[in-house]
Amino acid sequence: MRAPRLPAWTATLTWKAAVFIAVMCCALAALLGVLVHVSVTGQTVNDSREKALARLTDVTRLYEAGEPLPRFAGVDPAGLPSSLRALAVRGERGTMVTDDQGRPTMWAAGPADGRALAVRVDYTQSAETIEALDRSILGSSVLAIGATLLVGAFAVTRVTRRLHLTAQVARRISAGDLDARVADPRTKDPSRPQDEVATVSGALDTMASSLQSKLQSEQRFTADVAHELRTPLTGLSAAAELLPEGRPSELVRDRVRAMRGLTEDLLEISRLDARTETVDLAVHELGPLVERVVRAMRASGTETGVRIVRDATVETDRRRLERVLGNLIANAHKHGAPPVVVTVDGPVVSVRDHGPGYPAYLLESGPQRFRTESGGKGHGLGLTIAVGQAAVIGAELVFAEAEGGGAEALLRLPEYVALMDPGAED
Numbered sequence: 001m002r003a004p005r006l007p008a009w010t011a012t013l014t015w016k017a018a019v020f021i022a023v024m025c026c027a028l029a030a031l032l033g034v035l036v037h038v039s040v041t042g043q044t045v046n047d048s049r050e051k052a053l054a055r056l057t058d059v060t061r062l063y064e065a066g067e068p069l070p071r072f073a074g075v076d077p078a079g080l081p082s083s084l085r086a087l088a089v090r091g092e093r094g095t096m097v098t099d100d101q102g103r104p105t106m107w108a109a110g111p112a113d114g115r116a117l118a119v120r121v122d123y124t125q126s127a128e129t130i131e132a133l134d135r136s137i138l139g140s141s142v143l144a145i146g147a148t149l150l151v152g153a154f155a156v157t158r159v160t161r162r163l164h165l166t167a168q169v170a171r172r173i174s175a176g177d178l179d180a181r182v183a184d185p186r187t188k189d190p191s192r193p194q195d196e197v198a199t200v201s202g203a204l205d206t207m208a209s210s211l212q213s214k215l216q217s218e219q220r221f222t223a224d225v226a227h228e229l230r231t232p233l234t235g236l237s238a239a240a241e242l243l244p245e246g247r248p249s250e251l252v253r254d255r256v257r258a259m260r261g262l263t264e265d266l267l268e269i270s271r272l273d274a275r276t277e278t279v280d281l282a283v284h285e286l287g288p289l290v291e292r293v294v295r296a297m298r299a300s301g302t303e304t305g306v307r308i309v310r311d312a313t314v315e316t317d318r319r320r321l322e323r324v325l326g327n328l329i330a331n332a333h334k335h336g337a338p339p340v341v342v343t344v345d346g347p348v349v350s351v352r353d354h355g356p357g358y359p360a361y362l363l364e365s366g367p368q369r370f371r372t373e374s375g376g377k378g379h380g381l382g383l384t385i386a387v388g389q390a391a392v393i394g395a396e397l398v399f400a401e402a403e404g405g406g407a408e409a410l411l412r413l414p415e416y417v418a419l420m421d422p423g424a425e426d
Contacts, residue, residue: 013160014153021152022145029141033134040133044126049095052108055119056093060110063117073119080118084109088116097123162197166204173204178212181205223270229263262381269385277392279317283416287311287344289318293325294342302333302340309345315416320389324397325349327382328409336407347415354406358399366399
């Protein structure tokens, strides 16, 4: 039988620290309580025993002198414990605490002519003192445990809050926000002592700064290379147009076009990485916009079907949306198999082909630059640009396996909702 799964909050450091503090406080309180109880009880019993034995000595003197005995003494009195009576008959003296008619009583007995001479001392006050002490120990232990838990929880919460902040910043960095920093004040002053959390926070900030610097250097290098390539490629393109018609000139023009496309893609990716893009938002009908993109793709020789299940009005950047849809459709034709169908269902646009589907790495972690698993065609930049432009216009792009086989890209756009005029009816 499978053991029940504990709630997630039981795995938190705060919960574990609280349980540890509570267990240790209870153990310490129990140990101290037992020690105090044993010590005070022993002292109280000793005092009562000495008092009872002193009375027994006085009563023994009266018995030997033949004088009458006081009310609290007697020979073989009723209520005397049998074990204490047997001890006195054997010629020894002893004491014992029992319950005599509902009242705690300290008995002291000694030998008297083969019988037991005994005295009794009221033990009620001593018993009440011990009970009051036990209640005080229990109450003070509860208060001490509660106070310790509050102080411990406050101290642990401060640490866990800093750890949560560090984890949150790490997640922001992994999501692409390289400007995120923990900025723990303990790391700003080198002369200030640092705890382990501050050390981890400082290491994370240092790593983020180093990573940001390296990525910015790579982005600048990519942008500079792309800019430097544009000029010679423009000249090469013009020179290729002057070549005489024939197979060699067609190959040169084709390679020049591919190089120019790759250069433009690199420039676009560098702008997306630098997050310097600005959007030109406007309200558009999604269906006609998608049909216009498909018509443009058909002009280039790719046959694509369109289905309008439900049209919607969206607020987006038309140029960037057309770029995203164009890249998705081109990728479906290049790496998938026909038929390629674009479906509009409200603010969601899907691009589906009937090929082998997206590779596993793409479904798991998204498109990667210069990586493709379709026979070496392409550079893996088209989907990367689509993801970047979708993020710029505030859309969500998801890659999935289509039902029945094939690849499907789902683009979810922010739908535009017009506000009603104050006098309009529902």
